[in-house]
Amino acid sequence: MNINWYPGHMKKTGDMLKDNLKLVNIVIEVIDARIPESSRNPQFDKIFKDKKRLLVLNKYDLADPFLSRSWKEYYKNIGLSAILYNSTDNKERKKLENALAESSREIIERYKKRGFINKTIKAMIVGIPNVGKSTLINSLAKRKSAKTGNVPGITKGKQWIHLAGNIDLLDTPGILWPKFDDEKSALNLAFTGAIKDDVLPLEEIALKFVEEMIKLNKVNSILERYDLQQWVKPLDILNNIALKKGFVFNRTEIDYFRTANLLLNDFRIGKLGKITLETPETIDGATD
Template sequence: MNINWFPGHMKKTRELLQKNLKLVDIVYELIDSRIPLSSRNPEIDKIVQNKPRIVIMNKSDLSNSNINKEWVEYFSKLGVNTVLVDAIKNKGVSQIISETNNLVKEKKEKLLSRGIKNKPIRAMIVGIPNVGKSTLINSLAGRKSAKTGDRPGVTKGKQWIKLKGNIELLDTPGILWPKFEEQEVALNLAFTGAIKDEIMDIETLALKLIEKLMVLASNSIEKRYDVMIEGKTSLQVMDDIGIRRGCILRKKEIDYARVANIVLDEFRDGTIGDISLETPKKI
């Protein structure tokens, strides 16, 4: 599959980040716990540079808990402050507030020495599309402040939102980057829904995902779909899933579009299992 995705609004978002960085004290970089490297936008490193930053690994409930710990340790060795979060269930959200206060402590003390009290901490949140940004913002705010959706592209423009802990947050639309250097990165983004399905061949995408899960989570595939994978190709497994789920067209042909939607949806919502597609051991 040849995947490239860089619409015009993402160019505008990059310019927006660069323009507004000087307005904030800290940056929240939101990534997907299932694909920590693939969901880290290299453009953000260039834009943020030395600004204090917290990497927030969202959707940690959908990824392998042991591998999550490995990633936290990996980022810690790089000197990156990292927090594991499940924004939907509000897990890890309070840790973001405490880490924020730790990172801007020196600046707050300087303001106090000048007699400036209770000045809000200003933060900016950045990340790829469909990584749960709006859901996290609502958890941080303690109310519904940002639009949410399970599809990329819900946040359209910048907005300031008041959070708990005397923090003001600048929300920005999700941003991908102009070119995917590695096809595996592009596939991981597509598997997790960061790239719109409308521009994808979802049948081939699902076949690629099955192929990957046969290596990383064979037991989960077998248990969820009541199939055997030993000695079979990914296409044969996809056929078996189609038969088990009754995805049959006339003339007894497999309805691959239906199978694809089932597999992609059930991977993305964690029904197949808590699965990490990337581990730090491969780096």
């Protein structure tokens, strides 16, 4: 796949993250609980190596609960504090507040020793596009301060948001990285909506998605959702969805674009169930 997923503004954002690093005490790295490793920017380990970091596995409500717990354990074992989070559910807020307080404790102690009381803690929110960074900020702020939307590239520039309790949060635009080493990560990012759909061959992506669901033993979630029965090849599934929905031109020609949109969108908003596309074992296996 030849995709231009790294437009110029992403390089600019990367430079901006580095410039703002000295202004913040904590980096909150937001990743997608359905694709934890594919959604982690490999450049961040290096850029943020000297900062206190908190990893948030967001959209946890859309991910497989069992695998999410394995992922949390996996990150703990490699020394990263991680929480499972759903930014759209206000009842979850306390979990993030507690994790943030825990991450801030040492920093506050250090300030106190130097005589600073009630100094504002500054946290920068970073992550790939569409992972829920702005929604997470709004959940902490208890108001709609940052613009959100279910397509990548909503946040265009940085924005500071002040919270009660002496915390400032810096919202930043989502960035991907210049080169994907493996096609699997690129596909995972395309499936979940981190790459702009208009630079993607959406019909091919949808077919790859069906193949992936078959591999993961999750194809039943597609068959049930659209009430389909017989299929032999993965493409039969796309054809059958189109026929069921009437996505056909001139009575014969399948509208693959519309079908792909429907299927991927249903996955992205959780209509196919709670599905995680990668496990910690795949990562361990890859490094062996």
